Amino acid sequence: MHDPMTGLEKAVWWTEYVIRNKGAKHLRNPAVNLPFYQYYLLDVIxxxxxxxxSVVAVVIVLIKKMIKLFLNNFIQNRSKIKKIQ
Structure with missing residues (x-):
């Protein structure tokens, strides 16, 4: 909380630190080394x-089969009722 260094002193210290460590590659963000598709999460998307x-296609196929089943059942029941009368 009580840091004796001012903002300018911190900036100078970190600049010198990076120079001493030849770029300080250990401080770089690991995302710099990721491939394009992983960085933008294209594989996840x-x-x-x-x-x-896939889920939508399965639901559509199931709905079509259910409608076809109900229509066939309705038509068969209707023809049976007409034969009885």
């Missing part, structure tokens, strides 16, 4: 999009 499309 691609997986989520693919998973969402």
């Amino acid at each position: 691609g997986f989520l999009v693919l998973a969402t499309i």
Whole structure:
């Protein structure tokens, strides 16, 4: 809390530290070394999009099959009722 160094002294100290350690590569952010697709999370986004499309496709197929089943059942019941009358 009570730092004896001023802002300018800290800036000078860190600048000298980086010069002494030849760039201080150990202080660099590891994200600098990531490939483009990992840095922008394109692999994660691609997986989520693919998973969402798959779920939507399965739901659509199931809904179509259910509608077809209900319509066939309705038509068969209707034809049975007409035969009885």
